[in-house]
Structures are given as structure tokens and as C-alpha cells.
Amino acid sequence: MTARAVAALDDFAAEVGTVGTVAVEGCRTRWSAGGPPEPGARLVRAPEGVLEHRPEEMTVRVRAGTAVAELHSALAEKGQRSALPERGGTVGGALAVGEDDLSVLGRGRVRDALLQVRYVSADGRVVTGGGPTVKNVSGFDLPRLFVGSLGTLGLIGEVILRTNPIPPASEWLSSPDADPFAVAASLHKPGAVLWDGVRTWVQLEGHADDVGAQARALETLGSWEPASGPPEVGPHRWSLRPGELRGVPDRIAGDWVASIGVGTVFASEAPPLRSLAGGLGRLAKRMKAEFDPTGRLNPGRHPGGGI
Amino acid sequence: MATVGRRGSLFRLRRAGGTPVGPDGALVAALAGALSPDRVRNDSAERSLLARDASVFKGGLSGPICFPTSTAEVQAIMRISLAYGRAVVPRGAGTGLAGGAIPLGAPVVVSTTKMNRILEVDLDDRVAWVEPGVVNLDLSNHLRPLGFHFAPDPSSQQACTIGGNVANNSGGPHCLAYGVTSHHVVALDVVLPDGDVVTLGGVDPEPGGYDLRGAFVGGEGTLGIATRIAVRITPNPPAVRTLLLAFDSIEGAATTVSDVIAAGIVPAAMEVMDRLITRAVENFVHAGYPDAAAVLLAEVDGMEAGTAIDAERIAAIGRANGAISVRVAADDEERARLWKGRKTAFGAVAQIAPSYYLHDTVVPRSALASVLRSVYAIGEAHQLTIVNVFHAGDGNLHPLILFDPLEPGVLERVHAAGAEIVAASLDAGGVLSGEHGIGVEKRDYMHLMFGPDDLDHQNRLRRAFDPMCRANPGKVIPSSHSCADIQALRSVPTGVWG
Structure with a gap:
């Protein structure tokens, strides 16, 4: 680690300090996720910058305040990408929210992409969890605990993410009459299969010959036309079992797009709040109390509480 | 008391040998009452057999050994052990290579071998619900006619259990493209060390709250015991x-x-x-x-x-x-x-030497050649033969240090060579373990990779699951950062090696 990189994290730690409530601000892409931060919390920003992309290791070290778009354009120069969502704001925000990309079947899940996390703890220290390699079981899995934790356990400053090669060919198609479940079952490793109750979108990825062969095979399941990309989707995420998605039209009002084979439904309406009852609730409270005993990190936010 | 049938008669035969009496008599009686007498063993020969797993480490004599068949029975074991002030160590097939399953401080051992049913395969959700004692390869064999498999494939897959895979976040050759166990575990029913039963994660993609399933996988038995596991099944x-x-x-x-x-x-x-x-x-x-x-x-x-x-x-x-x-x-x-x-x-390897110590570190792929040169040099310096067979795609080295355990003083040299291999891997920007875990083997190396604050936070994660430090104490977290109430386990006990 270079002196400059250490200094950026130390500066962030100094900014977070040790007293008073703080909330991290990125691009405010999912500002109300899990509830808006309590008024009065001091706003802080994580440092920015892509530090080191190592394509042969399939890793990138990047500061949390960096825009996802900036990270992805740096990775694309070497033919790679990450699991972070294209519609994410900052790297740290995307990790704290834990929302997957629409093409999660091809890109993988955000929870599987975070190899190492360096964060500022509630008592103002810089703490490292995980390791720099793609495979690592050295100690407990702090990185996974932090994905989706909405900055309530520590404030993410810098991370190492797993990267993946961008497939040689990629093609979006859409159909007004195909059964999305039959489509998903017929494809080996599509990038995405999306359904809004009427229309189905498919992203085919791989070598050009395979993409062409899969596109031809799809013709038996409906009529298809090229699409420029995925459809526009709403800001809210419902989480259903993949096997429950057929029932979405009876379950979710307003506009929605379901990710077939995954279970995420992107919707204009917010899902009902889930409560963590019983032993699970007690465990979650103990975890919060261990990492942030005074509740100063992002007060007001509750992981699992909607958008 | 549970029903007493033919199994009960068998137990009485054993009991005639005078088995369950002794210092743990009351504990054994309580456990036997919660399970059934034939599924609680306290025979000293059996207990001493469990002093080892597949690693080179040897623990002490275990406490009573329990063979539960349900979540409720595991919960009862946990509560009874807690009431008697005893630690609990889960054990699958005992194929672990870091000493994660060896008993320290005479814990109650929870064997998962009788919880070995594949409960449900759901092709719509693409998950299989299994009990922790299901053997890894048995699951993939079961799924093959359906066109699916379970992706993690450790070399021990003919013997190791899914519960053990969860505890160690196991890998295998095909994890390069498909990811290790944590990528494939979507939900777990877990008996926490305080006896609470919780479901971590879910079959849906974002079950809400912290990713406690992610935190649990790789916990090496220190965070609780998984009794039902939902794993993602992968299309062939x-x-x-x-x-x-x-x-x-x-x-x-x-x-x-x-x-x-x-x-x-x-x-x-x-x-x-x-x-x-x-x-x-x-x-x-x-x-x-x-x-x-x-x-x-x-x-x-x-x-x-x-x-x-x-x-x-x-x-x-x-x-x-x-x-x-x-x-x-x-x-x-x-x-x-x-x-x-x-x-x-x-x-x-048995053709070359009677015994070996299998190591496990990860280095950046670009450093593979230079670290391998170091590994061979370390072997020469200690007059030990080291052979290498490894998951190169992940940078996951597996040097095998070969030795004859009858040779006087050889274990010290093996230990020293192992420590140098770890140091060489970390120097190259690598990590302590890729898939075998920390256990007791690398517990005292953790400070080479993590600072005091880092270890303190890992221990906080552990304490949230196990505030009383009753689940597999003495593993993973080095003693200076671990629970305060296990003074007796502050160093690896004498005789653990060999």
C-alpha cells in the first residue's frame, strides 16, 4: 500500500472522527434505502480514485467514493467489468446497498465480488476485512457482512473487487409473446432474462457463434427483435423466490420488471417492510452493538428496510 | 426419556460395560434424555478417536459425543451443554486439514453423520435443501439425472459433508469459474450457541437485514451449527x-x-x-x-x-x-x-513417504512461479521433500511436505518449513488460507495478515453469534483477541502437534 493511499484512508478516518452521528453521502442514488438518515447526522464523503487494476489477477483496488461509471470505464480499457450495478452511484454506495446489476446472471452478485474491505469503524479506526486474492478463507467473512449493511457497521473507504472479462459478444433481444420461464430454462448462462408481465428481454453473452446459435434457438419460443438494452426499471426492489415470479402480476401493483431465475423484481411501488423477529432480530442487534455500540454510523438506516 | 427399542437394548449392552458413569455422568444422562441413550456416547476409546481430524494436529479427549437427528435435538444439546458450562464442537466427516474439528477443553462433540438426508430439490428455485451430514459427492450424484450438480468439489468430496463445506467455505478445482461454497449457500437453519434457532439468508435474492448467512459460512463451527442448508444447484x-x-x-x-x-x-x-x-x-x-x-x-x-x-x-x-x-x-x-x-x-503420495503435511495458501497468479521456487528452496533448506499439486487458476498453492513420522525431530522441521511457506506467500501479496481454513493450524499466524484492530473486529463478528464463547473455542481467532473466558486455551496445548 502506498503512502498516498494510506493517507486518503487516514484522512477519511479523521473526518469521521470518534464522536457525533455521521452519514455517508455518495451520489444519493439510493438515499432513502432502509430509511433516510436522521437529521443532524454530519455528512461525510469517502475518498475517490481507481488505485490498481490487475487484469491477470481479476482484481481492482478502488476507493469507495469513486463513481461506478468511472470504475467500469477504467476496467473496460482492459476488457473487464465488475458485478457492481451500472445504475449505481458510487462504489461504496453500491456495496452498502447491495443491489445487483440487471445482468446479474452474467456478471455475478455484488455479495460475491467484494474480496477486501477497508472501512472506518465507529471509533474512528481503519479496519481491514478479507484479503486481496480471489480465493481466501483467512478468518471471518467481514466483506460479505458489509455488503448491504447500509453503512451501519462501518464506513467503507477502500475495497478490492473481483473483476471478470467482458464476453466477446453480447446481444439484447426482446419478445412480445415468449414465455420468460421457458426462455430462461432453455439458455445456458444468459446475462439476463427480464419480464414486465407482457414483454420479455434477454441478454445473450459469450462467443459470437454461441450468441448467434442461442438467438436462432430462441425463435422456437417466440418472435424476437433486437433491443438496445434492458428496459427502464423502477427504484424499488422486491425479493421473491425465483419460483414465485409467475405470481408477480397478482402481487405487485404499478410498473415492474422481474429478473427471471433470480427473484428480484424492480418496481415503482415499495415492497412491504420486513421485520427481523425473534432470534434473528436479536442476532442482528448484537451485531450492530458490537460494531457501533453508540449508534453513530448512519442512524435512521435499517438494512432490509426497502429501497 | 426417548423411546427405547432395539437400539435401547444395544445401549444397555454397552452400558453394562460401565460406559456413561464418571465425571460427566449427569451431563451424559441429560443428553441421553434429550436424544436417545444409543445416540450419546461416552466411551473413552470412542472419545479418544475424535482427538484428531485429517490434519496433523491432535486435540485432547473429547467430552460426550452426540448423534442428533433433528434441529430440535441439536438445540437441546446446545442448551444442555451451556447449562453444564461446556463448549460444543460440531463434526462432519473429520476431513478438515486445519484442526478445526479437534476438541480443545473436553467439549461436547456434535456429530452430524446421522443428519444425512437430501430433503428437497426445487428446480424452480434451483436449490437443494440438505442436512449437514450429506456427503458432497452424494449430492452431486443425486442431482446428475436432473442435469445439475453442486459446484464446490473439494478433493475429499467422496467423504466430506456439506455441513463441513459450509464451516470451512470449501473450494475445489472447479471453484475457479464457479466460486467457493459461500457463493452457493443461499439459506441455513442454524442453532446459535445460546440455543436460538434462526434461518439465515433465504431462497430469495435479498432476504433483508445483514448478510448473516455470508458471515456464518466459513465460521469453522465457532458461530453455531447449521442443521438445514439450502444450496444453489448448478446446471451441467x-x-x-x-x-x-x-x-x-x-x-x-x-x-x-x-x-x-x-x-x-x-x-x-x-x-x-x-x-x-x-x-x-x-x-x-x-x-x-x-x-x-x-x-x-x-x-x-x-x-x-x-x-x-x-x-x-x-x-x-x-x-x-x-x-x-x-x-x-x-x-x-x-x-x-x-x-x-x-x-x-x-x-x-503414500508411495513416496508414509506421511505428509498438506499446506494451503493463496498468492497472486503472477507470483506463482517465484513463490514455487521459494517453496522448493524451503524444502531443501530443511532437508524435506516438498511436492506440489494445486489449484493454479486461483493462485491456491498446496505444497505437500513429505515426512516419516518415525524420524526423530522431523515434526519440528516440518513445522518450521510450513511457517516459512506461509511467510513467503504473504510476502508475495497472498493470504493464509484459500480453502482449508484457519482452525488451530493458522490461528497464531493470523497476526501476520491482520492488525490488532482487524482481529478485534473479526472477534466482534464472532461475539455477536456467540457471546459466551461456547462454540468451538480456541479456533480461528488468536488467543490474545479471543474471548476472555477461555484462559485455558490461550496457547495451542502441548502435544497438539503430531
Whole structure:
């Protein structure tokens, strides 16, 4: 680690300090996720910058305040990408929210992409969890605990993410009459299969010959036309079992797009709040109390509480 | 008291031998009352058998051994043990290589071997619910007719259990493209150390709250005991190509691995074996391996065209790095034979030496060749033979230090060589363990990779699950950062080695 990189994290730690409530601000892409931060919390920003992309290791070290778009354009120069969502704001925000990309079947899940996390703890220290390699079981899995934790356990400053090669060919198609479940079952490793109750979108990825062969095979399941990309989707995420998605039209009002084979439904309406009852609730409270005993990190936010 | 049938009669025969009396009499009686008498063992011979797992470490005599058949029984064991002030250690097949399952401080042992049912396979959700004692390979064999498999495939997959895979976040050759166990576990029913039963994660993608399932996987039995596990099932690929490349230097194989990834290819697996191990394997299973300084077993899978193209590109990259032969498996039978060589490598070592210590570190792929040179030099310096068979695609080294346990003083040299291998891997930017875990083996190396604050936070995660430090104490977290109430376990007990 270079002196400059250490200094950026130390500066962030100094900014977070040790007293008073703080909330991290990125691009405010999912500002109300899990509830808006309590008024009065001091706003802080994580440092920015892509530090080191190592394509042969399939890793990138990047500061949390960096825009996802900036990270992805740096990775694309070497033919790679990450699991972070294209519609994410900052790297740290995307990790704290834990929302997957629409093409999660091809890109993988955000929870599987975070190899190492360096964060500022509630008592103002810089703490490292995980390791720099793609495979690592050295100690407990702090990185996974932090994905989706909405900055309530520590404030993410810098991370190492797993990267993946961008497939040689990629093609979006859409159909007004195909059964999305039959489509998903017929494809080996599509990038995405999306359904809004009427229309189905498919992203085919791989070598050009395979993409062409899969596109031809799809013709038996409906009529298809090229699409420029995925459809526009709403800001809210419902989480259903993949096997429950057929029932979405009876379950979710307003506009929605379901990710077939995954279970995420992107919707204009917010899902009902889930409560963590019983032993699970007690465990979650103990975890919060261990990492942030005074509740100063992002007060007001509750992981699992909607958008 | 549970029902007493024929099993009860068997137990009475054992009891006639005077088994359950002794200092743990009341504890054993309480456990037997909650389970059934025949599923609680306190025979000292059986207890001493469990002092070991597949590692080179030896624990103390365990406490009573329980064989529960349900979540409720595991919960009862946990509560009774807590009431008696005893720690609890879960145990699957005992194939762990870091001493994670060995007993320290006479804990109650919870064997999962009687919880071995595949409960449900749901093709719509693409998950299988299993009990923790299901053997890894049995699950994949069960799924094969349905066109699916369970992706993590440790070398011990014929014996190791899914519960053990969860505890160790196990890997295997095919984790290069498919990811390790944590990628494939979606939900778990867990008995927490305080006796609470919780479901962590869910079959839906974002079950809400902290990712406690992610935190639990790889917990090495220190966070609770999983009693039902939902794993993602992976569709079998339509096309597979398996290649065997031979090199006249191990650097050639290592550089090929790095170059393949840099070229944008992510094979399903890339395994390297050095000359000594290749010869032993060839002699053992006649897999058709050439006699070369190193062989690289590479596999690509996916759609037909891409698989063929990637196989050709890997062959070309290998030739550019000095491959002296490239063979592509012509059919499934030849492919199975090539893999059999790799999967039986550890057994084949018995031809070279009576015992071995299998190490596990990860280094950046680009550092593979230089760290391997260091590993061989460390062996020479300690007059030990070290052979290498490893998951090269992940940078996951598996040096085997060969030795004869009857040779006086050899264990100290083996230990010293192991410590130097760990140091060399960390110096190269690597990590302590890729898939075997920390257990007792690397507990006291944790400070080489993590600072005091880092270890303090890992311990906080652990304390949230287990505030009383009752689940597998003395493992993973070094003693100076671990729970305060286990003073007795502050150092690895005398005699643990060997």
C-alpha cells in the first residue's frame, strides 16, 4: 500500500472522527434505502480514485467514493467489468446497498465480488476485512457482512473487487409473446432474462457463434427483435423466490420488471417492510452493538428496510 | 426419556460395560434424555478417536459425543451443554486439514453423520435443501439425472459433508469459474450457541437485514451449527473440453496459467502438478500423464463454440510458454481418467513417504512461479521433500511436505518449513488460507495478515453469534483477541502437534 493511499484512508478516518452521528453521502442514488438518515447526522464523503487494476489477477483496488461509471470505464480499457450495478452511484454506495446489476446472471452478485474491505469503524479506526486474492478463507467473512449493511457497521473507504472479462459478444433481444420461464430454462448462462408481465428481454453473452446459435434457438419460443438494452426499471426492489415470479402480476401493483431465475423484481411501488423477529432480530442487534455500540454510523438506516 | 427399542437394548449392552458413569455422568444422562441413550456416547476409546481430524494436529479427549437427528435435538444439546458450562464442537466427516474439528477443553462433540438426508430439490428455485451430514459427492450424484450438480468439489468430496463445506467455505478445482461454497449457500437453519434457532439468508435474492448467512459460512463451527442448508444447484454445462499440457519447467505451467487469465479466459479449472507427484499418480492410477517437470490440467466448459475456441487458445498460450505436449481428452472416459489422476494425488503420495503435511495458501497468479521456487528452496533448506499439486487458476498453492513420522525431530522441521511457506506467500501479496481454513493450524499466524484492530473486529463478528464463547473455542481467532473466558486455551496445548 502506498503512502498516498494510506493517507486518503487516514484522512477519511479523521473526518469521521470518534464522536457525533455521521452519514455517508455518495451520489444519493439510493438515499432513502432502509430509511433516510436522521437529521443532524454530519455528512461525510469517502475518498475517490481507481488505485490498481490487475487484469491477470481479476482484481481492482478502488476507493469507495469513486463513481461506478468511472470504475467500469477504467476496467473496460482492459476488457473487464465488475458485478457492481451500472445504475449505481458510487462504489461504496453500491456495496452498502447491495443491489445487483440487471445482468446479474452474467456478471455475478455484488455479495460475491467484494474480496477486501477497508472501512472506518465507529471509533474512528481503519479496519481491514478479507484479503486481496480471489480465493481466501483467512478468518471471518467481514466483506460479505458489509455488503448491504447500509453503512451501519462501518464506513467503507477502500475495497478490492473481483473483476471478470467482458464476453466477446453480447446481444439484447426482446419478445412480445415468449414465455420468460421457458426462455430462461432453455439458455445456458444468459446475462439476463427480464419480464414486465407482457414483454420479455434477454441478454445473450459469450462467443459470437454461441450468441448467434442461442438467438436462432430462441425463435422456437417466440418472435424476437433486437433491443438496445434492458428496459427502464423502477427504484424499488422486491425479493421473491425465483419460483414465485409467475405470481408477480397478482402481487405487485404499478410498473415492474422481474429478473427471471433470480427473484428480484424492480418496481415503482415499495415492497412491504420486513421485520427481523425473534432470534434473528436479536442476532442482528448484537451485531450492530458490537460494531457501533453508540449508534453513530448512519442512524435512521435499517438494512432490509426497502429501497 | 426417548423411546427405547432395539437400539435401547444395544445401549444397555454397552452400558453394562460401565460406559456413561464418571465425571460427566449427569451431563451424559441429560443428553441421553434429550436424544436417545444409543445416540450419546461416552466411551473413552470412542472419545479418544475424535482427538484428531485429517490434519496433523491432535486435540485432547473429547467430552460426550452426540448423534442428533433433528434441529430440535441439536438445540437441546446446545442448551444442555451451556447449562453444564461446556463448549460444543460440531463434526462432519473429520476431513478438515486445519484442526478445526479437534476438541480443545473436553467439549461436547456434535456429530452430524446421522443428519444425512437430501430433503428437497426445487428446480424452480434451483436449490437443494440438505442436512449437514450429506456427503458432497452424494449430492452431486443425486442431482446428475436432473442435469445439475453442486459446484464446490473439494478433493475429499467422496467423504466430506456439506455441513463441513459450509464451516470451512470449501473450494475445489472447479471453484475457479464457479466460486467457493459461500457463493452457493443461499439459506441455513442454524442453532446459535445460546440455543436460538434462526434461518439465515433465504431462497430469495435479498432476504433483508445483514448478510448473516455470508458471515456464518466459513465460521469453522465457532458461530453455531447449521442443521438445514439450502444450496444453489448448478446446471451441467452443455460442452466441456479437458486439456493436459506438459512442461519442462514448473514456471512454464505457472506462466501459462497467468497468461490464460490475462487473455480474458476464465476456465472452469486449472490444476498444476509437479514431476514427483505426477510420477506417483501415474504409477497409482495410470491416468496417462506424461513424465514432465509439470503438467497443467485445464478444463473449459460452457457453450459449444466458445468452449472449442477457448481450448485452442489455452493450447496456444501453453505452447508459447514452452509446452512440450498438449493433449485434449477425446471423450468422457478419457476426461474422467485425467481427473482421476488429479483427485487421487494425495493418496498417491503414500508411495513416496508414509506421511505428509498438506499446506494451503493463496498468492497472486503472477507470483506463482517465484513463490514455487521459494517453496522448493524451503524444502531443501530443511532437508524435506516438498511436492506440489494445486489449484493454479486461483493462485491456491498446496505444497505437500513429505515426512516419516518415525524420524526423530522431523515434526519440528516440518513445522518450521510450513511457517516459512506461509511467510513467503504473504510476502508475495497472498493470504493464509484459500480453502482449508484457519482452525488451530493458522490461528497464531493470523497476526501476520491482520492488525490488532482487524482481529478485534473479526472477534466482534464472532461475539455477536456467540457471546459466551461456547462454540468451538480456541479456533480461528488468536488467543490474545479471543474471548476472555477461555484462559485455558490461550496457547495451542502441548502435544497438539503430531
